Amino acid sequence: MRTMLFLLGPLAFATPAFAQHSGHAATAQPAAAIDPSCPPEHAAMGHCTPRPAGTASGQEPGVAGPPVAPPSARALGGPMNAADQVYGTDAMADARAVLRKEHGDIVTSKVLIDRVEAGFRQGHQSYAWEAQGWYGGDVDRFWIKSEGEGTFSEAPDTAKVQALYSRAIDPWFNLQAGLRQDLAGPDRTHFVLGLQGLAPYWFDVAGALFLSTKGDLTGRFEAEYDQRLTRKLTLQPNLEFDLAAQDVPELGIGAGLSTAEAGLRLRYALIPEFAPYIGIKYERAFGRTRDLARARGDTEGFSFLIGLRTWF
Secondary structure (H helix, E strand, C coil): CHHHHHHHHHHHHHHHHHHHHHHHHHCCCCCCCCCCCCCHHHHHCCCCCCCCCCCCCCCCCCCCCCCCCCCCCCCCCCCCCCCHHHHCHHHHHHHHHHHHHHCCCCCEEEEEEEEEEEEEECCEEEEEEEEEEEEECCCEEEEEEEEEEEECCCCEEEEEEEEEEEEECCCCEEEEEEEEEECCCCCEEEEEEEEEEEECCCEEEEEEEEEECCCCEEEEEEEEECEECCCCEEEEEEEEEEEECCCEHHHCECCEEEEEEEEEEEEECCECCEEEEEEEEEEEECHHHHHHHHHHCCCCEEEEEEEEEEEC
């Protein structure tokens, strides 16, 4: 009994200190800030040295950062080309002209024979062509277009040539204006105003209005899309509409939607510049145009196509 009391005595006197120490142990120490550029596992292996807490990245401890202030009005009020004040306006204009030319402002040209083909339909054999070419820069170009069709062993039913000035109005579209001359059928010269370019989802589109010297107003819209099947094989659907504001009996055209054509061509590029193709197309006339076509003995429907696409 005496031995137990002897052991419990010191514990009774140590209770306040023990409680005070226990309170200290329960108090959580604040966690040290982790330097994101030096994680603890990297620091443990000696790969980096953590920065002291509160030190900004790229700043030495104890060194204040540079003051941050908005730019002065003088810095924003200078000339558009500050080098003009040092080297002179004329010298810098010449230097910028050379720079533009070296970085893309150059003259280019291309001739594209998009279609030269033969069509076969119920014993009726026809031919057609469609070509265009241009010469100029990225913004301004001189553009030539030609198209026509006819029956084998006969003169072309239609043959048209356009000479156009083309102006890029944005990175995707060109505004075109000029003249069109009809080389087959009644003699007609037309003023042309059109738009040609690349629509969203990579559709090649073109639309134009034609005002003839006889006062006839007609229009055309066409669209096509190149679907690559392999590196050399391409499937090209196309759609074309012709419209007229009035009847033109001597041209076989009726007011409204006059004709429509839908085609599908599969071409194989032997080389990028030379691609033979096969395909089908469906042609149909509407309204007064259809009546005039039937009176001439023209037929409508599906045709099997074989042709060539080339460019240089």
